[in-house]
Amino acid sequence: MPDDLLEIYHRLLTHFGPRHWWPAKTPFEVVIGAILTQAVAWRNVEKAIAALEKAGLLTPEALYRCPTEQLAAMIHATLYYREKTKKIKAFLAYLFQNHTGDLEQMFRLPPDRLRRELLNIYGIGEETADSILLYAGGFPFFVVDSYTKRILFRLGLLPEKASYRMVQDYFQARLPKDSQLYNEYHAQLDALGQYVCKTRPLCSECPLLDLCAYARENKENQQKQD
DNA sequence: GGCCAGGACACCA
DNA sequence: TGGTGTCATGGC
Numbered sequence: 080m081p082d083d084l085l086e087i088y089h090r091l092l093t094h095f096g097p098r099h100w101w102p103a104k105t106p107f108e109v110v111i112g113a114i115l116t117q118a119v120a121w122r123n124v125e126k127a128i129a130a131l132e133k134a135g136l137l138t139p140e141a142l143y144r145c146p147t148e149q150l151a152a153m154i155h156a157t158l159y160y161r162e163k164t165k166k167i168k169a170f171l172a173y174l175f176q177n178h179t180g181d182l183e184q185m186f187r188l189p190p191d192r193l194r195r196e197l198l199n200i201y202g203i204g205e206e207t208a209d210s211i212l213l214y215a216g217g218f219p220f221f222v223v224d225s226y227t228k229r230i231l232f233r234l235g236l237l238p239e240k241a242s243y244r245m246v247q248d249y250f251q252a253r254l255p256k257d258s259q260l261y262n263e264y265h266a267q268l269d270a271l272g273q274y275v276c277k278t279r280p281l282c283s284e285c286p287l288l289d290l291c292a293y294a295r296e297n298k299e300n301q302q303k304q305d
Numbered sequence: 306g307g308c309c310a311g312g313a314c315a316c317c318a
Numbered sequence: 319t320g321g322t323g324t325c326a327t328g329g330c
Contacts, residue, residue, distance in 0.1 A: 116311060119310055119327080120310050126328095157327075157328095158310075158328080159324090159325045162314090162324095166313085201314085203313085204313050204314085205313095206313090225312085227311090268311095
């Protein structure tokens with residue numbers, strides 16, 4: 080059945096292999112990467128992360144002290160760098176005002192409360208908050224991105240304009256509450272997303288091609304019955 | 306030269 | 319609540 084999310088997961092894992100996400104050395108790097116990757120492919124973020132690391136700025140203390148203009152210049156390669164500078168500074172202000180700049184202290188908050196607090200920070204929406212919670216904090220929040228939505232729509236499992244919460248609930252209601260599983264599943268969907276582009280309905284290399292076809296036929300049969 | 310990429314926010318109806 | 323404009327680089 081195409082709605083067996085564990086079957087889909089194991090097929091993707093077999094096809095792509097373990098993805099070892101998130102590509103970061105520290106939880107703080109995850110946070111910065113999660114903000115920088117907004118609306119941009121990861122390859123565009125790598126340059127900025129490398130520049131920050133080279134400058135010794137990948138710690139909360141160093142980045143908190145870093146002048147805004149310098150930070151903006153270092154993340155120039157990522158789209159909307161001025162906005163992202165404001166977002167990073169907003170997160171750092173929250174971290175130092177509420178947790179003395181200590182990420183470990185921040186992650187000792189109850190996860191649901193921390194999620195609400197993150198969402199109150201300028202520039203942190205649901206996807207960014209959940210990426211931080213899952214990949215930096217190890218909490219079981221399923222991360223939904225545009226690939227995830229597109230894939231579920233193509234499989235015929237959810238409407239095209241399903242809300243973030245709808246997609247997240249769909250996964251979390253059908254999967255064990257396991258942060259390692261959520262971690263790898265999202266990484267697998269990212270890999271699959273490259274085969275499920277916006278303009279073409281399906282690519283022949285898609286490892287879920289038969290499920291997509293099944294979903295379409297099923298929908299057509301239902302329409303005939305109606 | 307044009308299009309698009311792993312979001313989020315402000316504003317408006 | 320949902321739709322739309324804005325942000326504003328780099329790769330293809």
